[in-house]
Amino acid sequence: MSTRIKEARLKANMSQEELAKKSGITRQTISALENGTHRNVMTKTLIAIANALGVSLDTIFFEVDDQ
Helix, strand or coil, X not given: CCCCHHHXXXXXXXXXXXXXXXXXXXXHXXXXXXXXXXXXXXXXXXXXXXXXXXXXXXXXXXXXXXX
């Protein structure tokens, strides 16, 4: 799964640890999502991360076609 979590996290000036605490998701899971090594992700995990970053799901989890 390709995500833009890292970009959104850095834009929010947040560390992985801070995002983990704010979202209730482990730092290891956040790291794996940022690195593309975590493949089976529950919807509630995606929502928790997006909410903690203050962005919509499509901002960090879906490819945007710039055409």
